[in-house]
Amino acid sequence: MGTTDLKRGEDSVNGIVKILDSIISDLGDAYDQIDKHYDIKGFTGKSKEVFLQEFYDEARYVDKVHEIHELKEPMPNQYGHCLRVALETKLFVDDAIKHDDFSIDDEQKSALYTAAMIHDYKKKDCNHEAINRKGPLSPREIAEMRTHTHARDDIEKYVLNGDGLNQVMLEMVIDIVQGHHPAYGTKLENGFGQVLIIADCLDSMKIRGQYQPDQPDSYVSNFFNMFVEKGILERKYVNPIIRMVTEYSREERTERNNQDYTTHVM
Numbered sequence: 001m002g003t004t005d006l007k008r009g010e011d012s013v014n015g016i017v018k019i020l021d022s023i024i025s026d027l028g029d030a031y032d033q034i035d036k037h038y039d040i041k042g043f044t045g046k047s048k049e050v051f052l053q054e055f056y057d058e059a060r061y062v063d064k065v066h067e068i069h070e071l072k073e074p075m076p077n078q079y080g081h082c083l084r085v086a087l088e089t090k091l092f093v094d095d096a097i098k099h100d101d102f103s104i105d106d107e108q109k110s111a112l113y114t115a116a117m118i119h120d121y122k123k124k125d126c127n128h129e130a131i132n133r134k135g136p137l138s139p140r141e142i143a144e145m146r147t148h149t150h151a152r153d154d155i156e157k158y159v160l161n162g163d164g165l166n167q168v169m170l171e172m173v174i175d176i177v178q179g180h181h182p183a184y185g186t187k188l189e190n191g192f193g194q195v196l197i198i199a200d201c202l203d204s205m206k207i208r209g210q211y212q213p214d215q216p217d218s219y220v221s222n223f224f225n226m227f228v229e230k231g232i233l234e235r236k237y238v239n240p241i242i243r244m245v246t247e248y249s250r251e252e253r254t255e256r257n258n259q260d261y262t263t264h265v266m
């Protein structure tokens with residue numbers, strides 16, 4: 001079964017099916033990009049098709065988040081990043097559940113994966129040239145970038161339309177998206193939302209590589225240690241993180257010593 005055989009949403013009105021086709025085939029690309037860095041099959045014991053199908057079923061609202069396509073043309077890096085981060089949250093959760101590190105219920109999973117898909121959607125309102133440019137941002141550009149977590153209005157009005165989402169679910173998604181950058185000072189109400197922080201930083205350090213080159217696993221470990229020490233991440237996330245950057249990493253072990261963590265929390 002190829003990725004195009006995955007189950008479709010039932011709503012075929014207004015081109016939703018076409019949009020879904022596109023989202024799902026892009027998820028396929030996102031999967032392959034992640035798999036270059038992490039052995040997903042070894043991690044989960046699942047084939048690519050099963051993993052993507054499960055993501056689609058567990059996220060539940062994949063067909064409601066097609067607005068992230070507004071990112072695709074102007075900001076392909078951010079668009080791919082959102083899709084990968086969503087799959088990385090599932091990777092992380094599946095492994096943690098398998099090892100009994102923490103539990104998460106179906107509603108929370110759905111909110112987490114949905115939030116991950118749209119977490120940087122508001123970057124569409126930021127300066128595209130600045131975001132697409134490699135290298136550091138100016139202070140003014142950084143200030144503008146920090147507004148991308150102010151997502152409540154967009155999520156309520158456009159991104160999720162309220163369609164099929166109860167208020168509790170909607171609030172969880174909004175909380176996780178608005179709290180995905182600990183450095184911005186918005187505190188997460190939902191502790192499991194910390195998984196998005198992990199997946200977001202992981203993708204930025206290993207794959208997106210927009211503001212910095214690919215970082216070695218040792219750097220990634222040190223970075224997350226710092227977050228645990230500061231109380232940004234709960235200790236229950238330590239073992240899954242360690243497994244990810246040791247057992248399931250495909251990295252050829254080369255050591256670099258770069259301790260500048262600041263660019264990952266933008």
Ligand SMILES: [Fe+2]
Pocket residue numbers: 119120148180181266
């Ligand atoms: Fe972000």
Ligand SMILES: [Fe+2]
Pocket residue numbers: 081085119120200
């Ligand atoms: Fe992000």
